[in-house]
Amino acid sequence: MSEISFTGTAFYEFLKEHKLMGSHCPHCGTVYAPPRPFCPTCMAADLEWVELSGAGKLASYSVIAIAPTAMLEAGYGRENLYCSGVVELAEGTRISAQILGVDVAHPENIVIGTPVKVAFIERGEGEARKTFLGFEVIA
Numbered sequence: 295m296s297e298i299s300f301t302g303t304a305f306y307e308f309l310k311e312h313k314l315m316g317s318h319c320p321h322c323g324t325v326y327a328p329p330r331p332f333c334p335t336c337m338a339a340d341l342e343w344v345e346l347s348g349a350g351k352l353a354s355y356s357v358i359a360i361a362p363t364a365m366l367e368a369g370y371g372r373e374n375l376y377c378s379g380v381v382e383l384a385e386g387t388r389i390s391a392q393i394l395g396v397d398v399a400h401p402e403n404i405v406i407g408t409p410v411k412v413a414f415i416e417r418g419e420g421e422a423r424k425t426f427l428g429f430e431v432i433a
């Protein structure tokens with residue numbers, strides 16, 4: 295599986311297929327998402343793609359009012375806040391993404407450690423259609 299290089303582009307191509315992929319070090323077992331081409335833990339360079347479970351828990355978050363361009367285009371901003379967070383995946387790696395299903399109007403109610411699962415967010419139409427990584431709170 296390792297003939298696809300460990301780039302952000304490849305990561306997003308997998309997201310389009312609704313797969314959350316990371317890289318796995320066959321020597322020390324560490325998993326990285328987004329994928330890394332080599333293992334900073336043991337310096338191995340022959341990592342393998344691995345599909346992740348998508349299960350995790352919220353490790354940190356912020357509610358965003360001053361949105362970057364891509365999120366403004368998606369309709370977020372001062373009038374429509376969104377939550378950006380870091381999720382600790384079941385595989386032990388941490389990844390940042392939009393967090394869905396939280397009460398952005400009352401950030402004090404958002405709890406660190408809340409279980410979440412991967413969500414694939416589709417935005418745009420036709421050629422401009424893209425899949426973004428998100429996580430949603432498990433109800």
Ligand SMILES: [Zn+2]
Binds near residue numbers: 335
């Ligand atoms: Zn390693």
